[in-house]
Amino acid sequence: METKYLEIIPKAGLTSQERADEINAELYDISRPDSISAGDTTNAMFSVVHKEGLNSIMVADNSFIPVHPDKDLAPLVSLFPDLTQGEINGLVAYINSQNGIHFYDILPSNTKEITKQYFEDNYLDLQQEV
Numbered sequence: 001m002e003t004k005y006l007e008i009i010p011k012a013g014l015t016s017q018e019r020a021d022e023i024n025a026e027l028y029d030i031s032r033p034d035s036i037s038a039g040d041t042t043n044a045m046f047s048v049v050h051k052e053g054l055n056s057i058m059v060a061d062n063s064f065i066p067v068h069p070d071k072d073l074a075p076l077v078s079l080f081p082d083l084t085q086g087e088i089n090g091l092v093a094y095i096n097s098q099n100g101i102h103f104y105d106i107l108p109s110n111t112k113e114i115t116k117q118y119f120e121d122n123y124l125d126l127q128q129e130v
Helices: 016-029 085-096 116-123
Strands: 004-008 047-049 056-060 064-066 100-102 112-114
Touching: 004 016, 004 116, 016 047, 016 056, 056 116
Parallel strands: none
Antiparallel strands: 004 056, 004 112, 047 056, 064 100
16 A cells, blocks of 8 residues: 655644644544544554654555544544635535545645655654664
8 A cells, every 4th residue: 555645734823743643633533433532542543753843744545544424524624724615515525425435535635745755864864874
């Protein structure tokens, strides 16, 4: 399964790190009813890498995410303030019409993807021995 490296831009009054963590938690949370998810220690769907001075990167694959029928999508949608009302309506209708979604199917068109090489060069502290 192809891995994507998604740069999370600060928006909606959140830093890149805060927004990445919130998006990740909301993606995980849409599969669970509120009665179960309230007190969960696990709250992430994907890995997120934070590095001082750089925007956070979500390392994601095209995972299938089950959608709980009673889940309110407003918290997830609010993390994407650039979406038009039409895009929001389409996204919510699509998610609500499915038993589950593939992550890449709901990525906004303005999602910034970086290359694996850029990620490794700038976010991982890999040192080669000489």
